Amino acid sequence: MICILLVAGHGTVLETQIKNDDTGLYSHLAGVPKALLPGIGGKKILDFWWETVNMRQLFTEVYLVTNADKYKYYERWATANDFPVENVVNDGSTTLADRLGAVADLELVIRSRKLQDDIMVIAGDMLCADQNFDIAQVIRFFRSEPGELIIYYELEESEKSSSRGIVEVCRDTHRITRFLEKPQEGLTSSRLASVVFYCIQRDSLSYLSDFLNLQPHATDRSLGRFWEWLINEKRLDVFGMKLPTGFQLIGQVGLSDYTRWLTHYSSKQQDTPAKPITFRSFARVGLMGNPSDGFNGKTIAMSICNFWAEVSLVESQTLVLVPHPLNDPTEFGSLQDLFCISRKEGYLGGLRLLQATCKKFYQFCSKQGIALTKQNFTLKYDTNIPRQVGLAGSSAIVSATLKCLMKFYNITDDDLPKSIRANFILNVETEELFITAGLQDRVVQVYEGLVYMDFSKKLMEQQGHGEPLVVEAMKTFAELTDQARTALQDKDWRRLAQLMDQNFELRRSVYTDECLGPGNLTMVQLARQFGSAVKLPGSGGAVVGLCLDEARLVRLRRHQKYYRRKVERATTTRGTRNKRQVEMRRAFQEAGCVFCVIAPYDPVGRR
Numbered sequence: 001m002i003c004i005l006l007v008a009g010h011g012t013v014l015e016t017q018i019k020n021d022d023t024g025l026y027s028h029l030a031g032v033p034k035a036l037l038p039g040i041g042g043k044k045i046l047d048f049w050w051e052t053v054n055m056r057q058l059f060t061e062v063y064l065v066t067n068a069d070k071y072k073y074y075e076r077w078a079t080a081n082d083f084p085v086e087n088v089v090n091d092g093s094t095t096l097a098d099r100l101g102a103v104a105d106l107e108l109v110i111r112s113r114k115l116q117d118d119i120m121v122i123a124g125d126m127l128c129a130d131q132n133f134d135i136a137q138v139i140r141f142f143r144s145e146p147g148e149l150i151i152y153y154e155l156e157e158s159e160k161s162s163s164r165g166i167v168e169v170c171r172d173t174h175r176i177t178r179f180l181e182k183p184q185e186g187l188t189s190s191r192l193a194s195v196v197f198y199c200i201q202r203d204s205l206s207y208l209s210d211f212l213n214l215q216p217h218a219t220d221r222s223l224g225r226f227w228e229w230l231i232n233e234k235r236l237d238v239f240g241m242k243l244p245t246g247f248q249l250i251g252q253v254g255l256s257d258y259t260r261w262l263t264h265y266s267s268k269q270q271d272t273p274a275k276p277i278t279f280r281s282f283a284r285v286g287l288m289g290n291p292s293d294g295f296n297g298k299t300i301a302m303s304i305c306n307f308w309a310e311v312s313l314v315e316s317q318t319l320v321l322v323p324h325p326l327n328d329p330t331e332f333g334s335l336q337d338l339f340c341i342s343r344k345e346g347y348l349g350g351l352r353l354l355q356a357t358c359k360k361f362y363q364f365c366s367k368q369g370i371a372l373t374k375q376n377f378t379l380k381y382d383t384n385i386p387r388q389v390g391l392a393g394s395s396a397i398v399s400a401t402l403k404c405l406m407k408f409y410n411i412t413d414d415d416l417p418k419s420i421r422a423n424f425i426l427n428v429e430t431e432e433l434f435i436t437a438g439l440q441d442r443v444v445q446v447y448e449g450l451v452y453m454d455f456s457k458k459l460m461e462q463q464g465h466g467e468p469l470v471v472e473a474m475k476t477f478a479e480l481t482d483q484a485r486t487a488l489q490d491k492d493w494r495r496l497a498q499l500m501d502q503n504f505e506l507r508r509s510v511y512t513d514e515c516l517g518p519g520n521l522t523m524v525q526l527a528r529q530f531g532s533a534v535k536l537p538g539s540g541g542a543v544v545g546l547c548l549d550e551a552r553l554v555r556l557r558r559h560q561k562y563y564r565r566k567v568e569r570a571t572t573t574r575g576t577r578n579k580r581q582v583e584m585r586r587a588f589q590e591a592g593c594v595f596c597v598i599a600p601y602d603p604v605g606r607r
Helices: 012-020 045-053 071-080 102-112 135-144 206-214 223-233 255-268 335-345 351-367 393-408 418-432 440-447 457-463 475-490 493-516 518-529 550-559 561-574 577-590
Strands: 002-006 061-066 088-090 119-123 148-154 165-169 176-181 192-200 238-242 277-288 298-316 376-383 450-454 532-535 544-547
Touching (some): 002 045, 071 088, 135 192, 176 223, 277 440, 277 493, 351 393, 351 418, 376 393, 393 440, 493 532, 518 532, 544 577
Parallel strands (some): 061 088
Antiparallel strands (some): 148 192, 165 192, 298 376
16 A cells, blocks of 8 residues: 655645744744644654654555645655655645646656555645554555545534535445535534545546546645545445544644644643543342343343442553452462452453453444544553342443543544443453343443333344333233333332332242242342342342332231241331331341442432
8 A cells, every 4th residue: 555645735824824923933934834834742743644654564655745836845854754755746836826736636646656556645734633543443444345435533613514525424334425525504414524534446546537637727626526526426435434533734724723723732742641531330230120131121220329330541651451459369368368269259350341342442443434543541440349249240340441442532422322332331241251141231331320121122133232212022021111110100119119029020930949049039038028129130149129118018927927027026126217227237137148228320410
């Protein structure tokens, strides 16, 4: 592949304003072409692009196309930066009036140097917020698609679509369905802007001369007009790849634009400690319907804020995954200590979850046409979610890690919608780590709060994911879930309690007592003897209860002779809900269990 850097533009506005500036601050830049103006950290703007593409393993040659007026500047730059001077191409123009046009400049170097390879074209005088992005990732995506490639970014609020080439992109195929060169406001709702950053297949290079034959005037020979013709009229297959960063100094800009954006980008590069990015994801309890989420059923689940996984990401020189001192032990007091810990907790901590999420994230972005920067980071986690009790501890770590990665790389909800995010988290566990898992945990941790979910087979096949609403599946569980949803909306807690008990008994009849195990059954019995509705909130190891009033205790007393004395004792000592809570806590603790009052998480109120 060959890379061509275009710097043949005549930047009359910026050059004139620098020359006429009264402050004297920019007098030393008079006559200097835009691409050779100081960029971030004192480097010239062109220096960053040369560093990015100066990779022999990716490009056989790199060419620079300039004009006769500024040729000597670029010749001097080439000598000082180990750029082959013979690859600096002079288009012969000296003023804006006699310019050839960007398409003619590109065709000139291809024709004069007899180039017959795929080419990458970049404007070497534009400023990019993060120029250390992975250029190899761009080339891999280009090679994976059967057509040309356009890089685009999302306009910032202050940018007008009428100042850029705007693309409309099919999210599923990444194909650019329409290109509009500086459209009038209202002509398109798209805010995706194309920049001079393209890949063109060798077999498509002949289109350049075809276009030039149709456009005799330089004003019509912009690359934006070329793509508009190629996509809208010739219907050539052109695909888009998104850079989640901003571009500036595009086209005719002035001194105020240059100084404002230079200050903005430079402030982001100062040698100040990077601010950590931190996110939490919460444990969840299944209130109704589980385990039908694994069988195309319906569920209601709730995130709780007193159990969480927290992940922190901070930019660093190398990519580091920090082991958790408790959950990823590498030092032990003795061989016996290692034996006891390994027998009780297994061999696998949370570090593998971080690594698998990072791997899957890069894979997803590559496949979805999102070019990431080459920034590195340090990632660490903490969690207080009990292990192996069905509270979705592992998916909480994955979910929090994904939030951090999205924030760090500026990946938006449009790039990775919530409906797709739940599948992503599930795939990290099932495809990368072979953890048996269902969708419920991930959906609740993505949407947060109290979530009603439908995993019906028809809906899943149509959409590729479930939604936190509608339809049917595993019939009996689904009916209970729909009834529980109504009870929640009506605040009919008595009915909800009945449904929770029915949910457990249905699960018990399907899975049998032997499968559920004596530990789970003991916790259910303990909760029920204190008048609490109860069920398993996950795969096992914990129960979730809903405490009701005195009337329920009386009914339970009639139907549970075995626990009559304990219920009567609880009734006489309870008095208030708080007292009953104390008695329940004591009973659970005496049975060797941990009793905890869970706190629902409200994503709206953030509590």
